[in-house]
Amino acid sequence: MLVKVFGSAVFGVEATTITIEVNIDKGIGYHLVGLPDNAIKESSYRIAAALKNNGYSLPGKKITINMAPADLRKEGSAYDLTLAIGILIASGQIQAEESAQYLIMGELSLDGSLQPIRGALSIAIKAKEEGFKGFFLPKQNVKEAAIVSGLDVYGVENLQEVIDFFEGNGTIQPTQINTQEEFQKCLDFPEHDFSDVKGQESIKRCMEIAAAGGHNIILIGPPGSGKTMLAKRLPSILPPMTLRESLETTKIHSVAGKLKEIGLMNQRPFRSPHHTISNVALVGGGSYPQPGEISMAHNGVLFLDELPEFKREVLEVMRQPLEDREVTISRAKFTVTYPSSFMLVASMNPSPSGFFNDPSAPATSSPNEMQRYLSKISGPLLDRIDIHIEVTPVPFEKLSDNRKAESSHVIRERVTKARELQSVRFENIPTVNYNAQMSTKLIREFCALDETSLQLLKTAMERLNLSARAYDRILKVSRTIADLEGSDLVGASHIAEAIQYRSLDREGWLG
Known part of the structure; x- marks a missing residue:
């Protein structure tokens, strides 16, 4: 019997949905393909122990598992739960007609309990984008994933909770988090003042x-x-x-x-x-x-x-x-x-x-x-x-x-x-948010100087032996000083203060 269940891989900070195809046929063997790393290859031992300790078994048949796309390298132990559910459905030990509507991730312990995974928020965002109904993941990660609205996020403690849900015997409910309230709730002032x-x-x-x-x-x-x-x-x-x-x-x-x-x-x-x-x-x-x-x-x-x-x-x-x-x-x-x-x-x-x-x-x-x-x-x-x-x-x-x-x-x-x-x-x-990001062109546009300010800057650079690289930096900092005063123009006082903040450009520091 062929079954498809879904997991996810994280590359950089973005997630990619992984289709896990499980086929059980006559014969003996366990074949895992699709560029899995060693942690995934070792999952068969964790899955076998977790299934046995929860009253199920790893079928004594030929099990072939493909992790698609097959040319994308898969890493980590977070696919344990996905593989285990796929094996149980393919072997007929559980009935889960709606499993394709959910994304499933989690590392299994030998007793069937779940360990936390990485990248839960990225995975949840991708799951919502691709139209999945819900996301099963370890309870330790549920808060970060539940931030994503419009997706049912289930934090589970063990394998049995997922099985009970798909068979209609579970009482687990999706975690609901109001993102705005969560954001405001922890806006405490930093410890250092x-x-x-x-x-x-x-x-x-x-x-x-x-x-x-x-x-x-x-x-x-x-x-x-x-x-x-x-x-x-x-x-x-x-x-x-x-x-x-x-x-x-x-x-x-x-x-x-x-x-x-x-x-x-x-x-x-x-x-x-x-x-x-x-x-x-x-x-x-x-x-x-x-x-x-x-x-x-x-x-x-x-x-x-x-x-x-x-x-x-x-x-x-x-x-x-x-x-x-x-x-x-x-x-x-x-x-x-x-x-x-x-x-x-x-x-x-x-x-x-x-x-x-x-x-x-x-x-x-x-x-x-x-x-x-x-x-x-x-x-x-x-x-x-x-x-x-x-x-x-x-x-x-x-x-x-x-x-x-x-x-x-x-x-x-x-x-x-x-x-x-x-x-x-x-x-x-769009590429500039604050003064430090200004290009030379923007500096000329937003940091125009009058004759007095220009002469002051010229005199300072000559007398203090400031390097050429200090010129744009002084103008940027001057623009910020003017902003703190609410001034539209960069004046001589702003230039004078900014000049003080180039110690390492003076002769005698870096040569």
Whole structure:
């Protein structure tokens, strides 16, 4: 008897429906075809034990299973439940006339209970698009899949619950989630708040500008000056996530298996990988493609602490994702694309000893050591960082001050208003959402300077020996400063402030 049941495969962040054809005929054998990997080939042992422990059996006949399309590689153990149901129907042990209307996924334990799968949200979206009536999956994944309206999503704990449903004996009901309510319910304010930061008013101002314009930023300062503490609080002043951004971010974390029974992610992610991270772990890929850290930071912040300690080749692979806001992984057998629109926040010591330019500490690094240390950061990477700011240690008087500083909530309101201005400005330009994404053509259009401002910028570049790459960056940051003030024009005061934020372009830093 030939039976068709349906599962799904996830490539990148998108799902593809897999048709599983099960044929049982005279003879003996178990044949699984259609490019399955080892985890799927081993499923016969898990299925046999799960069936026996639930009062069923693996037929002692010739079982042929084809996973179509046969030229697409199938990976992982999430097809166990699909295969088991197909075998039970094909062997006549259960009756399930409506099985073709449902998509079925889940990893089986030997007792028939189910383990969570990856990519449930992507699979549910695809199931709805292709007109499936419902989706069976492990209970641990039901919240993320139930976000998709118009699809009956059943979270099941074991194989028997699925069998009972198809035979009309079950009481299981589809999980219902109001997506808007779920999105609003968890919009709690982030744990870290700028009100906890003593002093550093100029750095907070700089972080506000970075958040308002989506600018990448690097913090330069000695150990203990508060670089990491400031970076961790940046997500708290970014504009709240939209529902679309929340769904995008949730989908990526679902594919990576990082949701842990969370329905919707509505806090902007903050990722802080260790400096020993590899290229693949940062950008994604591998034998079984998985999103990397830059995709896990999509719509949020990627923080690289002690930037020069990262391998240079690791940093260089970020250049294209920073520009295109997506990363494409191309291999001989597959090509996948992951979104990676994030804010890069980096920190570094100003020298190997950490105390360069600090009058209170002796210079312990030679010029050659300084050059080797700073040359680990390439010019093309710095080209993609709009703001460089020096962070100095907080004096005792500030640390002991008990007055409460300005909260993240207040700063976020200003940032959100500035972003709203940019949304209106770029509403007819689909590839640009905020100032940091402006091309040279858009900079000329939206950052026009009067004679006074132009002369100020020219003088600053000559006297401070600013590099040519600083010109566009200063204009972008100036546009954001003007937006925070609600000004339509970029004035001399905005230019003057933006010039302060190019420390690494000055002579004596990177040569």
